[in-house]
Amino acid sequence: MVSMSLDSVSLSQRGERGVDGQREDLVQPSPWTLKVDEAFIIPISGERADLQHVAKHLPTKEDKRDFMSTGLGSVMIIRYADSPVGPYDEILFIPGAFVSPAKAPYNIWSDRRIPRIFVSTEESLRNGRRNWGIRKELADFQFEYSKTESRSVRVKIHRRYGGECLLDASFSRTWRFLPLITCGVPDFLMPPIVERAIDEEGTPVAPEKWFRVFLQTCGMGGIARVDRIHESPGEHFPDLRKLGIREGTRCLAAGGTMVFKKPQICARL
Template identity: 35%
Template structure:
């Protein structure tokens, strides 16, 4: 592992990523979802619940090359007098993405293997040392795509505040990020299958995902340099 980390490409923010597909499904809040959080801070930044999301993404290009991604956002967290969304669990298919994501934005990326079929509508995701998937997702894109950017989405709904990770030297270093995206927006994506083992992300019983979500195709994502935010 040490030799692999020594060969990691250094890719500081900002990042511009080109994507093939992205699917987003909203879920309701349950207390169990906050337990899927690598480094919780219930005193400084307690979990407040609300709507969260699950995202599945395929990137065709990034500063560290192509990779796949599964993102879990439990809901909102309090910080000072405001609430923010947070990525609490995220799995990617690239070790370069893992290391740089943790360095750049306090995003708790972990490595996983993604096995796709059926034209990017069915994926099985497993840990690197396992063959059985911890998550299986099957979707069905519906209707036509429209050219839309996230400029139409209020900034409050796309602002992330990431707490320091275990390896972060400054334990007060909360990072705020406001991503933006443009591309072909698909207004309806049906969730046909969602199965998990309940260990890496909440199980399908614990996370009440809505059956219909939205998607993007042939999109460009800008993930800016993080803004240091102090309490």
């Protein structure tokens, strides 16, 4: 892989992504409204995670410097039934709170970052990088729904180019779903995502600037469970077990509408 500088991180370039990278005219500016068919949101805590393993998945010097080793984070697996670039699947890792380049005070309600994220389409990858600075890479997703238990699903995720397993895990859902709305929720309860601005090739935009984006969701959510972790190697995506996630861990299953707003531009304080 040819190195693209983002403080020591390498992001794939179009020429490395085969037929995906040859696509043209994929620009879809923010804001985006997305329909979430299904999502599993597994909460994690910096205090309970293996911090040496977490550090391995903080790819930039700025990530390592700013991570506070505390605050609520998550692993999310999301199936988007519709978006401005069509349906796609996604897995992402938010380790917890980061010292914010956008605002103070610096505490557990500080901003969040997404140091690891994989999506299933080139359109999502390029626009995610360009629109919000989100460092997306490509993966292939398989959702295997149980023929005998309608509430169970096994999710297999592998890197698109390389084929390495990112995660193979089974989940089960309850039938009890309640409204899930974050519209109007204050910052300290729903911290924004703040990422350094990059272009679609992953190159930092000069002069340095940061994108700060707020998310809104509206839908239904219920309790789910991690039934089994079949494989979670931890090489290209964190090992769930080293994040404190075990078989039997409770999580949130959700669906509905998500809005990625147009980002605010801010400079480091």
